[in-house]
Amino acid sequence: MANIRDIAKYADVSVTTVSRVINDHPYVSKEKRDRVHAAMKELGYLRNQQALTLSTGKTQRVVVILPYMDHPYYSFFVDGIAKAALENQYRIVIWQTEYKLSEEQQALDLLKHREVDAAIILSHEMSFKEMVSYRAYGPIAVATVGAPKGISSIHVDHYASFVSGIHVLQQHGYEEIGIILSRSHSPSSLARQQAYFDEVASAREQWIWTGYLTSEDGIRLADEFLSQKERPRALFFSSDYVALGFLGEMQRRQLPIPETVAILGFDGNPIGKAFGLSTMLSPNETIGRQLFETALAEMQGASPQTTAMTVMYQTGTTL
Amino acid sequence: MANIRDIAKYADVSVTTVSRVINDHPYVSKEKRDRVHAAMKELGYLRNQQALTLSTGKTQRVVVILPYMDHPYYSFFVDGIAKAALENQYRIVIWQTEYKLSEEQQALDLLKHREVDAAIILSHEMSFKEMVSYRAYGPIAVATVGAPKGISSIHVDHYASFVSGIHVLQQHGYEEIGIILSRSHSPSSLARQQAYFDEVASAREQWIWTGYLTSEDGIRLADEFLSQKERPRALFFSSDYVALGFLGEMQRRQLPIPETVAILGFDGNPIGKAFGLSTMLSPNETIGRQLFETALAEMQGASPQTTAMTVMYQTGTTL
DNA sequence: TTGTACGCGTTATCAC
DNA sequence: GTGATAACGCGTACAA
Numbered sequence: 245m246a247n248i249r250d251i252a253k254y255a256d257v258s259v260t261t262v263s264r265v266i267n268d269h270p271y272v273s274k275e276k277r278d279r280v281h282a283a284m285k286e287l288g289y290l291r292n293q294q295a296l297t298l299s300t301g302k303t304q305r306v307v308v309i310l311p312y313m314d315h316p317y318y319s320f321f322v323d324g325i326a327k328a329a330l331e332n333q334y335r336i337v338i339w340q341t342e343y344k345l346s347e348e349q350q351a352l353d354l355l356k357h358r359e360v361d362a363a364i365i366l367s368h369e370m371s372f373k374e375m376v377s378y379r380a381y382g383p384i385a386v387a388t389v390g391a392p393k394g395i396s397s398i399h400v401d402h403y404a405s406f407v408s409g410i411h412v413l414q415q416h417g418y419e420e421i422g423i424i425l426s427r428s429h430s431p432s433s434l435a436r437q438q439a440y441f442d443e444v445a446s447a448r449e450q451w452i453w454t455g456y457l458t459s460e461d462g463i464r465l466a467d468e469f470l471s472q473k474e475r476p477r478a479l480f481f482s483s484d485y486v487a488l489g490f491l492g493e494m495q496r497r498q499l500p501i502p503e504t505v506a507i508l509g510f511d512g513n514p515i516g517k518a519f520g521l522s523t524m525l526s527p528n529e530t531i532g533r534q535l536f537e538t539a540l541a542e543m544q545g546a547s548p549q550t551t552a553m554t555v556m557y558q559t560g561t562t563l
Numbered sequence: 564m565a566n567i568r569d570i571a572k573y574a575d576v577s578v579t580t581v582s583r584v585i586n587d588h589p590y591v592s593k594e595k596r597d598r599v600h601a602a603m604k605e606l607g608y609l610r611n612q613q614a615l616t617l618s619t620g621k622t623q624r625v626v627v628i629l630p631y632m633d634h635p636y637y638s639f640f641v642d643g644i645a646k647a648a649l650e651n652q653y654r655i656v657i658w659q660t661e662y663k664l665s666e667e668q669q670a671l672d673l674l675k676h677r678e679v680d681a682a683i684i685l686s687h688e689m690s691f692k693e694m695v696s697y698r699a700y701g702p703i704a705v706a707t708v709g710a711p712k713g714i715s716s717i718h719v720d721h722y723a724s725f726v727s728g729i730h731v732l733q734q735h736g737y738e739e740i741g742i743i744l745s746r747s748h749s750p751s752s753l754a755r756q757q758a759y760f761d762e763v764a765s766a767r768e769q770w771i772w773t774g775y776l777t778s779e780d781g782i783r784l785a786d787e788f789l790s791q792k793e794r795p796r797a798l799f800f801s802s803d804y805v806a807l808g809f810l811g812e813m814q815r816r817q818l819p820i821p822e823t824v825a826i827l828g829f830d831g832n833p834i835g836k837a838f839g840l841s842t843m844l845s846p847n848e849t850i851g852r853q854l855f856e857t858a859l860a861e862m863q864g865a866s867p868q869t870t871a872m873t874v875m876y877q878t879g880t881t882l
Numbered sequence: 883t884t885g886t887a888c889g890c891g892t893t894a895t896c897a898c
Numbered sequence: 899g900t901g902a903t904a905a906c907g908c909g910t911a912c913a914a
Contacts, residue, residue: 247890248891248893249891257901258900258902259891259892259893259901259902260893260894260900260901260902260903261899261900261901263892263893266892267893271900272899272900273900276900290675290676290677291676291891291892292617292677292890292891293673293676293677293678294613294616294617294622294677294678294890294891294892295617295890295891295892295893296891296892297613297616297617297892297906298611298613298614298616298617298891298893298906299891299892299893299894299905299906300892300893300906301906303613312642313638313645314638314641314642314848315638316635316638319632319634319635319638320633322632322633322657323631323632323633323659326632326657326658326659327659330666335658335673335678336656336657337654337655337657338641338655338657339645339649339654340642340645340646340649347649354654356609357609357610357611358609358611358612358613359612359613359654458833459833459834459836459837460833460836462837463836463837488834488837490837491837492836492837492838495814495838496838514777514778514779515778515807515808515834517778517779518781518782518807518808518809518810518811519811519814519815519838520811520815529633561815566906566907566908567907567908567909568907568908576884576885577884577885577886578885578886578907578908579884579885579886579910580883580885582908582909582910583884585908586909589883590883590884591884592883592884595883595884610907610908611906611908613906613907613908614890614906614907615907615908615909616890616908617890617891617892617906617908618889618890618908618909618910619890619908619909620890677891
């Protein structure tokens with residue numbers, strides 16, 4: 245609990261000198277430097293981060309805003325963010341929103357109240373218009389598409405990615421394709437629908453299933469899918485977990501894949517490999533890293549930037 | 564950027580009065596209260612959290628220390644912690660250690676440097692002896708077994724849980740049982756081995772596989788398992804993800820489950836349901852909640868406590 | 883009911 | 899090289 249003043253008194257120097265020693269500044273005689281070090285050791289000095297933070301105005305913290313902690317999709321982003329943050333002596337504060345606007349607002353209020361230096365948003369309900377109003381209080385980097393000037397974005401180009409996924413399906417001979425989306429009105433879902441209608445000749449509304457986020461949703465999809473009279477020959481998912489739920493349920497019903505219907509996932513979650521899931525590999529950990537690095541650069545004066553990432557086909561046995 | 568003094572000046576009152584208004588204290592005339600509110604609105608006042616923190620000595624933050632963000636096992640704990648924390652106006656800081664002692668030390672240093680009020684540790688390499696040396700700087704709650712006095716613990720009783728899992732296997736007629744562990748020297752692995760030798764008559768060293776953490780490890784296990792001349796009739800895993808990796812690989816090789824070998828998982832990860840995995844359901848989200856609540860109680864003066872949780876058999880088709 | 887003055891622990895400024 | 903002293907923005911005795 246000894247503070248900088250106690251050290252100064254004990255070493256018989258000024259607090260300024262102690263501060264200089266702590267921060268490795270020049271212009272301190274070796275003799276006093278040694279005395280200060282000895283005093284710090286003797287009294288068990290520990291620098292109080294809160295005081296530093298108030299004094300410098302920098303918190304060395306970034307808030308990461310995401311809807312669900314327990315959805316494995318997000319953990320890869322967070323992993324990348326966490327690694328980049330730790331390497332740069334930053335801490336990350338996690339805020340789980342469950343897509344509630346009020347939670348997103350509270351999380352961004354951390355920026356206003358100088359509790360964090362920047363915000364990284366993985367998915368959001370909030371409009372970009374509202375988000376921009378927080379920009380004055382610190383850099384904001386998002387993993388979603390459509391960010392306006394002022395807000396950095398490192399994201400998967402969902403339109404291009406879905407197009408290339410559809411091409412993979414078509415190269416495998418599938419023309420009648422259905423797609424499985426998460427939230428119907430999210431920008432990524434809209435981009436995916438657009439790609440679907442642009443690239444699939446037989447595209448139809450009934451072959452778009454929306455509201456599927458978890459593996460349980462995937463299980464539930466089996467009934468919805470099988471109950472249709474006219475069914476597509478292939479399903480392109482927007483999440484590996486949903487795809488795996490569906491795949492497992494089809495296996496349980498002894499319906500062979502891809503004979504009954506081909507399955508193409510999206511993400512590249514390692515667990516998919518165990519079940520031979522064909523999928524579009526998304527570089528989510530890299531995106532996480534870059535989100536932090538972009539935010540860091542902005543804190544140091546750089547301009548906001550937008551980067552679109554692409555996905556890669558990862559072969560499996562479900563096509 | 565207006566601070567409490569600016570408000571005071573603008574409303575023509577003292578800073579104390581402004582502080583009282585902010586914190587809803589009594590003894591402020593309605594008239595001045597209104598003036599202060601008006602001034603705050605006019606100047607766009609936002610309370611600086613860093614200053615509050617330095618002044619009160621409380622950060623309203625808790626650090627959560629865990630080895631891997633991208634291992635889905637931990638996300639359920641974090642989910643529970645996050646929910647409980649947000650309900651109590653606490654923020655959580657995440658520190659990913661990859662089981663590196665130095666990272667664990669750095670994370671606990673946050674406590675020393677008053678950057679957080681308490682620490683929650685989900686899994687650790689550090690000895691409890693060393694951990695205790697940090698206790699002086701704030702409450703510590705762990706999700707592991709064997710915590711000494713002074714350190715709170717909400718954990719799965721791995722010995723009892725493994726015993727009950729083994730009983731489930733035996734009730735299904737399996738006597739020759741093997742077990743799959745993660746890190747060989749972790750307390751939970753030791754408890755599981757003990758349970759194994761205590762309860763399984765045919766227990767043998769060759770039927771203990773250690774070093775399996777991920778689904779990829781589970782895939783790899785298939786070869787190790789099949790190459791043994793004498794094989795157990797059932798495998799009891801310590802993680803659903805490893806079990807699923809193994810299950811998927813066995814399916815790929817067209818080896819029927821449970822005929823080739825029965826599989827019992829451990830965790831109760833939702834994705835297991837899709838593939839009919841029989842497992843021991845562990846209340847990890849609840850444990851997360853209680854970890855936070857215990858830490859909070861300690862911050863408010865309560866004594867450290869230890870609670871052991873039990874797991875429940877969740878039926879599937881792999882036994 | 884209100885206000886003055888100080889403490890929280892640090893860094894930054896400026897004079898010596 | 900060194901050291902007073904003023905910020906940073908808030909809460910809170912204590913006095914009035």
